[in-house]
């Protein structure tokens with residue numbers, strides 16, 4: 088069953104279209120990442136899905152409930168989701184415990200469940216011994232952890248994270264990522280907005296690239312493949328005409344030479360690579376390396392975004 | 397609307413006020429001055445010859461100060477409770493919980509209204525008791541309680557307090573700074589202050605009838621402000637237009 092089902096969803100602010108005609112779905116237990124430049128509409132998308140702002144047109148269902156339908160559906164949706172917004176919005180005067188307790192009440196958790204969950208999550212975040220300090224004393228990373236605990240307090244099935252590691256140092260960012268991976272293991276469905284491509288690659292099952300419109304959507308690996316195709320790089324001691332003629336005889340889709348590297352575009356590299364290697368060796372080439380070109384998600388992302396210009 | 401939800405929101409604000417003492421004390425400044433300071437002014441006045449004749453007029457005008465008190469007392473809380481959330485950016489996660497806009501609004505209003513009205517009530521009790529103590533010999537009867545103060549405590553005061561809460565919600569939606577919200581919010585006392593001055597200068601007589609007419613006028617304004625507030629306090633507005 089899909090947890091999130093979005094169909095032709097759009098949002099306009101006045102005449103300005105912030106989100107245009109999104110269609111995608113997120114399966115139960117999946118980690119879905121939305122990548123996109125500043126102003127792409129990522130936060131707007133999350134806000135619509137969390138029933139914080141209205142949609143302009145299109146449809147979206149969260150666990151079968153229609154967003155923007157009526158008050159009852161919105162309340163039902165908000166009960167089963169947890170949100171970590173980009174501005175986390177903790178109450179500075181209150182302690183971590185009091186912040187969580189307030190949200191536990193708002194999420195209608197009975198007192199005994201609330202107590203158990205607060206202790207569980209603050210312990211998980213390694214904040215239990217600081218639970219009674221006002222959160223204004225906390226570091227950014229600690230505050231982010233409290234915000235995550237707050238989103239988990241009612242044990243939601245679906246979690247929304249809006250740039251959860253932005254502004255965190257690498258170590259805190261890693262801790263937050265590990266928590267998200269842990270939640271994934273527990274079977275939560277996770278929707279995450281991010282600019283951080285390495286992070287998306289590490290934790291997302293699928294990635295959508297958004298720039299007002301959804302440009303593409305796929306697993307990180309497939310995304311690279313479909314954007315770049317499969318490329319093989321053969322590095323030889325010295326490239327000469329004989330070698331190139333030998334390579335051309337096997338008519339690769341695309342061929343380019345950079346210094347002593349021959350870059351080939353292939354349909355089925357595993358089957359074709361040995362032929363090319365053999366041909367180069369037969370033409371007297373001395374092979375130093377044979378590698379698969381791995382542009383990485385960053386290059387892929389930039390290429391996809393570039394193509395919209 | 398579930399009152400239990402509104403109460404959760406209000407309770408959290410109460411907890412915040414116990415930690416932000418300056419907000420908590422803001423309820424009492426005016427009340428303390430009026431309820432303890434003024435009786436001693438009266439005591440001083442009664443020591444002058446011929447005071448008995450002018451005393452009731454003076455006391456009647458002083459009673460009206462508790463309408464102003466009821467309007468001023470919630471200003472600090474109401475503006476902090478909303479602008480504070482705005483500054484801390486806590487409205488987005490709050491709105492993401494299964495709580496309706498009305499419940500949040502009601503909670504915020506309760507948080508400002510109840511302590512203010514409570515403080516005003518206590519202020520009136522202290523004031524009336526001291527005044528009776530100081531003036532009984534001279535007047536030969538207990539000035540308080542009388543109908544005017546009953547109308548002020550139970551009708552005009554609460555209506556003015558409600559108006560002040562609503563007005564402050566409107567101010568808060570346009571403000572990003574607690575202090576300036578409080579200053580603008582305190583302007584609510586101007587029309588009531590004008591009434592007070594008019595009564596002191598004997599242009600307006602604060603009879604029981606006039607107080608009731610005043611209450612009716614404030615009630616009508618309350619209804620108008622209520623609809624304005626309701627239109628302003630909507631999640632979409634809050635997240636996309638409140639700056």
Ligand SMILES: Nc1ncnc2c1ncn2[C@@H]1O[C@H](COP(=O)(O)OP(=O)(O)OP(=O)(O)O)[C@@H](O)[C@H]1O
Nearest residue numbers: 100105123124125126127128129130131132636637
């Ligand atoms: N309340 C609003 N009124 C008018 N325009 C808005 C409003 N909120 C967002 N926008 C516009 O909609 C577009 C999308 O904004 P959004 O915040 O969703 O982007 P984002 O992808 O989250 O960006 P970032 O990476 O900077 O967080 C932006 O161009 C923004 O200026």
Ligand SMILES: [Mg+2]
Nearest residue numbers: 129130131173
């Ligand atoms: Mg954003």
